[in-house]
Amino acid sequence: MSELTVRNEIRRLRQEKSTMTQAELARICGVTRQTIIALEAEKYSPSLELAFRLARALGCNLEEVFRFEEK
């Protein structure tokens, strides 16, 4: 079975759609800025709840922010 990983577009969407800073996005989602840094670097996969909060904060659907693909 091929290895799958969660990829995301948080950095691009944050900069393109909302021009939000990492700190602002972190505050809206109730996490630390360090978690946003780790998410954007794809070093951390969020919980389902945080994924929905991120999508809502960025004004997107979940599928626009996250995708599940082969490594």
Next chain:
Amino acid sequence: MFLGPDGWLGIDIGPVGAAVLYAALWLFVIHLSKHSEAAFPPDASLTERQAWVAVAFVTLITIHWLNFMAMLPSLGAAADQISNPASRRFAINFGMTIFAWIVVAGVIRSGNREAVEADERDLRIQHAAGRVGSGVMAVLIIGLISGLATQPEVFSPWLRPLSVANGLVGLLIVKTLTETVYTVVRFRRGYA
């Protein structure tokens, strides 16, 4: 002082050395309270800062404990008494270190009142660290059992009730040290 003999080349480094060390520790606490931003890696969250502080203080406690355990065999029958020179010294050092740890942790927390404390990534790292710490403790216990069964003569200087009790305290210290070191490593790897 903390680690060495009470005297060296005719100089008393026991109580005087300890006083110097405590003074240096408190100067460090005051310095940290004024320059806490510079004391930690950039972008470190409150939880990561607390983890770095924990690494420093648990390492100090581990050194106290190793020093204490090394002294026990030389005490002979006195090692069976709860209050002996080595245990008194360890208790004072341990108490002072815990007190300084609480003060430093409080200083860092007060400087980050707005920080998020229940971040899910922080909690996930802490849970993973707990599992690693428990695993290391299990390995140490198995190693200790094997050692006692196969080479009892190596452990015989510590086979006294209070020495065994202090050895078990050491297992908890090593577990905590493993958890804190694992936590800071995981935090650092998250930004690489």
